[in-house]
Structure formats: C-alpha cells, structure tokens
Amino acid sequence: MARKISMRQAINEALDQEMTRDPTVIVMGEDIVGGMGGEGEKDAWGGALGVTKGLYAKHGDRLMDTPLSESAYIGAAVGAAACGMRPVAELMFIDFMGVCFDEIFNQAAKFRYMFGGKAQTPVVIRTMVGGGFRAAAQHSQMLTPLFTHIPGLKVVCPSNAYDAKGLLIQSIRDNDPVIFCEHKNLYGIESDVPQESYAIPFGEANVVREGKHVTIVTYGMMVHRAMDAAAQLAKDKVECEVIDLRTLSPIDWDTVLDSVENTGRLVCVDEAHPRCSIASDVSAKVSQEAFKSLKSAIQMVTAPHTPVPFSSALEDIYLPSAEKIAAAARKTMAN
Amino acid sequence: MSKNPFPLDKQGLLEAYRTMRTIREFEERLHNEFAKGDIPGFVHLYAGEEASGTGIMMHLNDRDRIASTHRGHGHCIAKGVDVKGMMGEIYGKAMGSCRGKGGSMHIADLSKGMMGANGILGAGAPLACGAALAAKFRGDGGVGISFVGDGASNQGMFLESLNLAAVWNLPAIFVVENNGYAESTSRDYAVAVDSYVDRAAGFGLPGVTVDGTDFFAVYEAAGEIIKRAREGGGPALLECKMIRFFGHFEGDQQTYRGKGEVEHIRAQRDCIKLFSDKVVEAGVIKRPELEAIDKEVLKLIDEAVATAKAAPMPAPAELLTDVYVAY
C-alpha cells in the first residue's frame, strides 16, 4: 500500500527490495556503509547523505565500502556485471566522473555492441547531481548531457520519490548500464510510494500537468520549478503542459511531440549548461519533427555557460527559476 | 619412452604446443596479410609472447575470466576462443566473433571467460577485479586475470586495482607482460621501479617475476598463484619478461629498436623453439609429432583466412542493432 516517503527512503527501499529479490544485486561505493575498519559504529553513514543507511544490517557484505578509487571500483562493478552480477555502484557526485569515465563510456557502454550483442552489462551507477546545495563548482553539476551523448548508456533522472523507486528498480533489472542521477535537493521531497516493488519502464515521460497553451519539457529538480511557473501562469489563464522526461536516454519523443502538436509552443528547461544540453536536444528534435505545429520560437531556460558558483547570491541566479520559466512561457505566448 | 620431467603429461605438452603454434601461425599470417593491405584498422601482434598466455591459460577453465589488452589475439586463442571467428572478426565480417562490430582490439567471448581485448590500456584491471568479485560472491573458485603490458602498468586504473584487489582480498591476478616496450618507449624509461615485485609489495600483494619466454617457468609460477587465489589466498602479481617479434602495431618500422635486436631474439629467445627443444631433448615428444601439429595448425589458419576472406560483410541494418538507439 502507498504511503508518503521521501525520495531518499524510496531509493533505499528500492535497493533493499531488489537485494532481497535477487542475490546477484550488490551495492558498492565510498562510505555507503561507513565506518568500515574503524573501532566505532558500522553503517555509520549509509552514504554521504544517508541514502543507503540501514541496508548493511539487512544485507551485510553485499554492501561494500570502497577505497577512494573510482576507476577501480566502478570498473569492478562493470566487470562483475559482465560476469553475471547486478552491481549498483555509487559514484558519490557526478562531478567525480572525470576520474572513472573510461570504465563507463569505453567499457560498460560499449560491451554489448562491440562484442556483437553477446555481452550484457547490467550495472547501475547511482550518482548525485545538481545545484542549490551551496556545494560549489565540483559538487553541483548537472552533467546529464555528457552521458546522453554516449550510445549504450541509459540515463535516468527522477523528480520525485515514486519515480525514483520505480526507475531504480527498472535500472537494476535492465540489462544495459544505467546512469541513475539523484538530485541532492530532492532527497527530502515526499510523495505517495507503494510498499510493493514496481518498475517504471524507461522511455516513458510523465505528463505532470496538462495544459493547452505551452509545453514545458524538463526533468529532475526543474520539474518542480516548472510546476511553480505553471501555477503562476494559470492565474493569468495560461495553461502549461509540464512534461517530466524521467529518462533522458531513452527519451520519450512521442509524448513531447504530441504535446507540442497540441500547444504549438515549447519551453525547454534544463539545469545543465545551454550548449549541447537536454534542452537544446529537445529543441532540435521538435524543430525537425513538429515545425509546422510551432506558433512561436522555442525558448530554452538553462543554467548559464559558467561553472556553478558558490555564493548563494550567485548560485540562486545560476539555477533556472520559476520566474524565468514563466517569463519564457510568456514570451512564447506573445507571438 | 623416457621419464617425463615436466609438470604436464604428454597430452598436456602437445596441447600447449598446439596453442602456441596456433597463436604464432595466426599472428604471422596476419603480418603477411596486413602487408598485402587486406586487413583493415590497427592490428597488434602477440608473436614471441605465446608462452605467457599459454602457460597461464593452461590452468584456467571457462568460469575463470580474463581481461586482455590491445595485443589480445594470443590470449583469445589460449582461452579457447574460436580461431575462425577471430579471423572473421579481424576481417570485419558478419561471421566474426563479434559479428564484425569489434575488430582486432575488441575480440571477446564471455562464454569462454574472455572478457575482451581492450583498446584502453589498463582498463582491463578493474574489470578483472569485477570478475574476481563475481567469482567470490558465487563461491565457485573462479579467478579474474588482468593482463597489462609494461606500458599500461603505469595507468592509474591498474594501480588502483592492485589496491582494491588487496583490500577486498579478491581472487584476482595481475599479469604484467613486460616486453620491454610501451609502443616505442622502453620500459626502463617509463617505469621507475626496477622490479614489479617491488611495485606489488608496495600495494600489499605478493609478486613473482619469471622469464616469459620459458613456458614452464610461466606455467609453474602461474599455477601456484592461481591455486592460492582459488583457495581464498587473495591477489598476486605475475611479471612475465618477454619479447615482441613484431612492432607495436602492424606498419611500425621499429626504428627505435637496437640494431640486430629482433634477429637476435628470434634466433635465441623464441619461446616455441625453446619449448620444442626441451620436450624433444627430454625424449618425451618426438619432433615428427610436433611437425604433425604444425601441419594441422597451418591447415586451420589457411581455412580461417580463406573463410574470413570469402565471408559476407555485416548487413547495413547491423549498424543499429545491439545497442539502445534513440536520437
């Protein structure tokens, strides 16, 4: 039965249920247990922000703390996946991808194709993304577009607890490598989540609000900003359709195109930088496939092409706001 | 028949010889075919290094996994990958091991425990740790073996893996195939420590150095290390000092090598010749028995090349299969 839990709890529950269901599921990462080898408490941390807390007590050595060696343990997860396990490796922050990218994009992503379809690599890389945490330039990035560029990877970024649980379960059961992006500012957000296990299929966007005037396409934390913008616009009788992509690879073009064909207006919102982003990708696709439906120029609301600043005064204006999204939507309505 | 002084019975010795000969014939044929311009892309040959791969792989079964290098043909053959499929792959044909999608640097056969040759130097070390981890969880006594050259032994991925394997006490074995050159750069220039045994010790795992041209030295050292790993004794490093008959890749003029170096090693340190002389001198195997194997191997490689050349290319539709495609 459903009850309200946070996205943090939902992710924990997904890991717990999949580890219980399938003995090949193992979980590894830096401090995902915490306190290993010390004299104090085991399971001291449960991950940097406590997402895996409590799982060690239930599943013991199937949760492994790792040395600070992202290449080695992410690569080991990939190797174990190619040998019949279903590892879930936590890369604490997506910003750390630079020290282990080869094992993800040259190894995990390519095995199935490069080996002629005779290999599968069911590995999940859980990683924290996004800004608004005052974590500065190397712990705040939204690097999803780097991964969507790579064929063979699936890229997921849930916006709420229900989606996080179902998408993580699907990620674990999926036979391809999945980059599972968890927005650190959403961990505490609660929604109704069934206690039972369930999987949300990839490539299925969620229409979180229906509307006939403007389509807003986004994912992750920006879904909430877009919903705030839609609520503001509704007061002026501008009805926004807000689409939460949920998975960025594969991506649900049908839902996006259907919506734009109805509204004729599009705002793409992305917490990533503007160039070669999810927003520019969606813009390009809609221009190609639904040009005749468009009543006005597509608008993009993204972070600027700068590193993520530290100071709250700067970070607050770095992140796309509901006001900026609403302004962009109004701009599409002006023509 | 004299008493057999070797650690393998006659059948085992003949098998080892056949494997090494198959690798040699495969690589020399590729060298010639490449010169004719029939083979696309980059090809890195294992000729001269056969004793290493063969001496290690003789201890393994299909549940043991290896992560190979860009110079992977020998590892593939020794691990039991189908030779015709390999040749087809190198020619980029649909009947290739990877259906023409991998090529020389990515031949793999997971069903044989061959996790792939690898175009990224050092990337196989974490993968072998993963294979070892999987074996440990399954409790099936399997091992994961990473091959690197002396060049990739300097990669962070490799060094991190030594530590990870030691920390997790994995049944992982790191084989450094030290042929003296990282591409054109000599090992002495690029590796600061004199001995890989020292480097292993620095990561808290035992290391052994052997003459990689001596099949029996490799076979015995590998046997001990692998047995130890299977029994839960943890990881180890094995350095095989060996030689490369050909250049880094086909087309390499090898101007960096000393004058007469290649001629000398071919005459004096050919691991197959050394092996043959030993087993014949000991009276365990007669030369005609080896020559009979030579003929069979030659026939196999002839067929493999002919089959590969005649085989159809992959259909255009194959471009978009075996991967999630969305754009």
Add this chain to the structure above:
Amino acid sequence: MSDKRIIPIVMPKWGLSMAEGKLASWLMKDGDKVKVGDQILEVETDKIAGAVEASEAGTLRRRIGQEDTIYPIKTLIGVLADDDVPDADIEAFVGAYVVPAAEEGEEEAGPRYEFIDTGTGRLRYTKRGSSDNAVILIHGFGGDLDNWLFNADALAEGATVYTLDLPGHGQSTKTVADPTVGGLAKAVTGFMDAVKVDKAHLVGHSLGGAVAMEIARTAKGRVKSLTLICSAGLGPDINMGYIDGFIGASSRRDLKPALENLFADSSLVSRQMVDDLLKYKRLDGVGDALTALKNGVFPNGKQAAVLADALKSSGVPTLVIWGAEDKIVPAAHAKAAAGAKVEIIDGAGHMVQMEQAGKVNGLIKALAGG
C-alpha cells in the same frame, strides 16, 4: 444555518483521497426546478469527472461556485430552496454558512482502506455503515474497489457496504492461486467469512458479476440478491481487444485509448485515472496475475463461465443493469438473465455505475435496501 428550508449544495467528497474538486460546469441555471436525482453540476477531480445530483427537490436559487474553479470538499457552491423563501433569507444563509469542520477523529470513524488476511491471501477492503443488511460490491477485471467511488457512500445510507479488491487487483495480494471465476468466488466467500458476513446482497460489475453468480450457484444460502452490472457470465462474448490492450499497455499513450472503451463519454478518462492504473499495472506480479486471469476466465477469447442457466435455477432475486453503449460486454447478454429485472441505461458504457451513478444507486437501493 439551521434554516431547514434551504438546502446547501457542496463540493462532494468522492473516494477516500479526495480533498478538492473543480467545478467544471453548471448543468442548470438559477431558477431551474430541480427534482431528486437531477444532475445539477459537473465536478472534476484529479481522478474522475462526475455530476452532482440533487438529493432533494427545490429550485436552484443561487449558483455560488464559479465554473473552472477548484474548491475544497464541503465548500458551499450552490443553494436549493423553494420559491417562497425570500432572497434575503438565502443571502443570510450564504453569508452565515460555515464549512463544517472535520470532527475530531472523523478520519478514523469514516471509511478507510483496511486489510484482512483470508484463505486466498491478504485483501484490501472498505466498510461503510453499520446495519445488519450487508451489501458487497465486487469489481471487474483490472478494476479495484475505487470503481465504486460514486456508489458506496450512497448505498451505505441504509446498509453496511463492503468494497474489496479481488486477488491480483488493487492493493490485494498479487497471487491468484486459482485464476477462474470459481477461484474468485471462493476468494469472495473467504472474505465474507473473514469479515463475518454470513449473507449479503452481492453487486458485481463485469467479471465481478460472474463471480457473484458463481457464489449464488455454489453457496446460494449466502446470497440475498444479485445485482449484475454489465456482467460477465451471461454469454460468451467479450471484447478481447480491450482485455489484451489493458494487459499489454505499459504507457499512458497505450493505456488511455484502451480505457476509453470503458465509457460512453471517453473524456471521462482523466490523466489521473490513467496514472493510477499504470501505477497498479507496474506493481510486481500484476502482469502475471492479469495474464493468468485472462487465460483462466477468457480462454480462446470467449468467456469460460456462462452461468445464465444456473442463475435461473437459483431463484435468487436478480437485477441486471447495463450501459446501453457498453463496448466490453454486449448489452444484448442481458437477455440471457431469464426472470431478472433488466435495466438498460442510455448514455452510459461499461462503467455505468460511474457514468450514471444516481440511477444505478437508486436501482440497487430498491433491491438491496440502503
């Protein structure tokens, strides 16, 4: 407030989770004469759209709620009164109207989802009312107890109304040990044992109708009456395109067109209805349960259990209700229920109990009390 001549029209509470609703449109205008059962206005919730029907007669004196506006439940949105009530009194009533506060412990006292362990596994149910006269509402294939959103409260005015999720459905166990009409009938009698109901009026919708008939056939003593709504079990035909489409759909885009078959007015299929069903269908075990039921209940694309003859011989008082525009089970099957009272309702499809709730509720009350 205590002016008995003036009847407030408020935002209704349909189902346990409804907190607010949108006044979609007024179906009547100020001054219109209203009879009991007339549809006065249309309300949309995130789950379903439906009409608010008059519970008493009068004149629609004042439309307070604005169209296209969301109001919390129990908000005063209109006023009924006889023509002789002066405008000033209406004015005073509206001005003084206070939304009744939720009484202390109302959440606990009111109906809520409960779970009970039975021989066929854990079942979810609701119970409303506290009379000796028990009514059990049994949903159909792929449905759940919320299919009775517009019926349970109305029927509970004079009966104890149970709704339940059959095995494989809603939030009940996803294990369907015996995926046949007989197996489901045993699950319902097991449920009656567990909640200590010896004998009840059974109201079955679609597959739930066949289940109710099977209980009447095998355990006649436990059935006071049967109400069969767009029921299975009366003939061989079944829209397998719908069944397969429902089972196969994994996305909104696929499921929505399938669900549109259920209603005469396909616009009733809301975003939330599709979402809720997708959430159900994604649960582990649901796909297997539905497929097993399909194979057990509709083998070879036909209904396996045709119970019309048994129904006749059972002698149980029977009411058959059908939506004239049912696209799932043909309304023509109603003819097979010999001896039963048959009501075919225009402007409604397979989910007639939702589309024409007032009429259906009236018919059931006449048979089963409440």
